[in-house]
Amino acid sequence: MGHVGIIANPASGKDIRRLVAYGTVVDNLEKVNIVRRLILSLAATGITKITYMPEYYGIVQGAVESICSRHRPDMEFAAADICMTGTQIDSFHAADFMAQCGVNCIITLGGDGTNRMVAKGCRDVPILPVSTGTNNVFPTLVEGTIAGLAAAVVAKGLIAGPPAINPSKKLNIYKNGQLVDIAIVDAVVLNEPFIGSRAIWDAARIRRIVVTRGEPHNIGISSIAGNLAPVRPGEPRGADIEVGTGSIQLRAPIAPGLIERVPVRNYGYIEIGQVIEVNEACVIALDGEREVEIREGEKAQIELTFDGPKVIDAEAALRAAVAQGYSYINTN
Template structure:
């Protein structure tokens, strides 16, 4: 990290990736999850940008999207003197848009990518981001990683880091990642959890926890929702902890957990165990792989699916740590 990050200000446009469908999927029909409309996303993005502008960050690049959220954001900032432009890419309304956007931002030398979405959005960014830090802002449903916070505060914290005023070891946390392999070939990653389910059909969102058969959980958060919450009611594991939690579901033991906003269920557990970083776990047979609250792909009956617990996940902006450092060192005193 020392060779990549320095105390001198980092240059290049800050990347803004606003997931157009985050906070709008069908889980709003089966739970009390909040709806995040386009105007709310624009206002939140403006707040994050405003926080960074407050410490002198004025260059931004935003991912185009098929709903035109990016145009509304650019128009709303047109008279502020901020340099903000769309990335040179075509938006198709697919997850691949995010991957393409991250690649374009890396070509531009972006020092930071701001994710507006849920855990799934951060996961897709992390597939391509490498060592480029991510500031995850919540606009989605599963929000174990993204901050549910006032955008200006998060932007201000990120700005202090970009200006070189807070060292990387105080400003960033490196998350674990869960590497999914099918028959020895890498097929994707998870950041919060990876699960085998018995869903028989394709779908974007994982809905019913009772269909989860086997999970490896990187972040077990008792204050979260979904599979992470189930794990968190057994033990608490943070982003940078040196262990993951494996749970085999369906037994007589019960765990009461928040599976969606407004929905608490007693979930059957057969067994669980802590597994160290570096371990590889073979999941039991099933039909669909799910990661971070979303179904990813179908697997055949005889496919061998393994999950490796890796310490080399994405670098994430640690907003509370940065602000504590700013206060303790008097950086904000002018």
């Protein structure tokens, strides 16, 4: 028993930050290798069905085909019934389909942007985010075998709730009073008239930063918060930073290998439910990608909530499962 979803984004780990910064390129062959280990772990723990996101590279299909006949798993593989676009919206539609068809958890391979789209569609299904890049805050570096084992104990109902499955925060983005998007790590107000290139790498264009989390060891825009007002993922608060001429000159790793100077005018913590007003023409980037244009005369709001996706902590899940004796084999 047990039904697991896999969303592997073939485009993650390849954006423009690999050109303007020094991030690692994670190719799709390595993603196939990770998914192969996921599948073998899931099969060994009794998972009977995997639903996966179809995509142009065929990561999951390639992983299945590369498993030797001696280890070939006896399980059902089904592609999510979505209309493929080859864009980030596929991750949203795949997560939505998986939630509707009854998966018990979803494993994601991608970055903050991939997980933002999954968070918009996964509903109450817990996710296990596996990082496939160097510029990520939300997903973590989890070895594929371990990720598969952790997903299995959740999918089979052996583990439920903290500390193995934890709630997360998110930012709701409103435009003229209407909810238009979300972020799971940060919303960044940029001094730009239109979206243009999606990724952020130039700190000089930043006006304001609102984060759900930010720690000194992070890489990306949230590292600015991490070096001023650190916020852990489980804390019931966020941080708000106004960038501009002021008394603070901060250095932060806003991209791999890029330690930038950031002038800060003001900063502080914000509470759950607090709303930040944005009443100027700008672009708002969500989790590292420009997404929302605010034109002259329009108004935007950024609201911090604690109703983000449920997130599986692989280490905590396995510790709790072992405490229940899940790995024991009955030889009687």
